[in-house]
Amino acid sequence: MLHVGVWVGLLASVLPWWLDTPAGSLETTADVLTAAGRITGLVAGYLLLVQVLMMSRLGVLERWIGGERLSRVHRDLGATLLVAVLAHLSLILVGYADLENKSVLTEAGVLLRDYEDMLSAFVAAGIMALLGFTGVRAVRRALPYELWYHLHLISYAALLLGFGHQFSNGAQLFEPGPVRTGWIAMYLLVVAALVWGRVIAPLRFNLRHRLRVADVVAESPDTISIYLTGRRLEQLEMLGGQFFRWRFLTRGCWWQSHPFSLSAAANGRWLRLTVKVVGSHTADLRDLDPGTRVWAEGPSGTFTAAHRTRERALLIAGGSGITPLRAMLEELPPGAALIYRARTPADVLLHRELDWLADARQTQIWYVIGSRHDPGPRQIMSPDGLRRLVPDVARRDVYLCGPAGLVEESVRVLRQAGVPRRQIHLATFEL
Ligand SMILES: Cc1cc2nc3c(=O)[nH]c(=O)nc-3n(C[C@H](O)[C@H](O)[C@H](O)COP(=O)(O)OP(=O)(O)OC[C@H]3O[C@@H](n4cnc5c(N)ncnc54)[C@H](O)[C@@H]3O)c2cc1C
Incomplete structure (x- = not known):
């Protein structure tokens, strides 16, 4: 659905060029190059809006598509946007140079000097090239997350800097008319979504609920649960399996x-998150004092019982991936099954409440302990092993949360066990 929407929008964005270009008007190479430059310009302008919209944190998108999926599509689309921007820049340069019989370098000088808003457009292209480079997987992994994130915030500058040249120079947007008005309206809508999703909605949420840390409890040597209280928690609309972005x-x-993620379903009295210490921020959370104010943005995510397609569910958790599944267990109909993978018995989190839920919600739970190379876990996490444990596995929705390796391997095994792709829901703790 999301992909169809993006494609339909993409076709609509080049429609102005199509309607504006009489048949047979592309006679010379320069005409063809310039036309290709204009098309890629419209595509780039549209894709930039889609990219910003996907990161606007608009509640409806976060709940309908989910933050994790939005980030994935945003990452994939980023490469296409960069190609469109660079193609637009080079095709227009070469096309104009050919039209005016100048060298490309001379033409670049003319564009920068004589054309309105062109300097800022070049700066916007440079910003997007930089962001495209930081999006390369290896570069992204090498950068600290916070640095990478803050670098990304300058994409808003690209949106502003690239705005003017479309209207002062864009052949299809230069003249006042419905196309120009529609294009400006799209920009205004995206900026409104951004302001709503990033500023107004979080402000409303946090003024309304005024969350504070109530307690921090050790669950294991490297895992804590943070309990939060606040006002009007009974009015919170959230589902087990969803997550918030938390600022302590x-x-x-x-x-x-x-x-x-929330590690307990909504109960009107408190919220709980369960956090594994993996780096400096999660280590700091161990020292939170009761009373600390908390700023939350969310809820986000489609990894919920409400998004299942079948009555029954199988949940597969690895390590701290149990947190959203633990909350979801409270909201699934009775009869769910849970396979919990952990390296050692000490790595099993929330053991007692899982056992309690097993009774209360008629849920079968198997704790599968050991390395994935050990014979026991290997046997269970095979198509036959899964079918033996859960004979109707192919007729269940399967929710998977854990390290990327476990999730990928489990998807392969589930597909071999006959579970259709649409019944498999993933959370990999990656944005
Ligand atoms: C949707 C989602 C739900 C999650 N739910 C849980 C949960 O319930 N329990 C739990 O223990 N962990 C959860 N995580 C993982 C948790 O967010 C990271 O472990 C934590 O942010 C690491 O921060 P750090 O500074 O301690 O570690 P670092 O060593 O700085 O980071 C470790 C890795 O965590 C990721 N990360 C770091 N900072 C951020 C950030 N600000 N935003 C997004 N990703 C970041 C990066 O991939 C990084 O490589 C979830 C992640 C996502 C995306």
């Missing part, structure tokens, strides 16, 4: 917002 307002933590 202490001296060292306030400037970072990190995603954590």
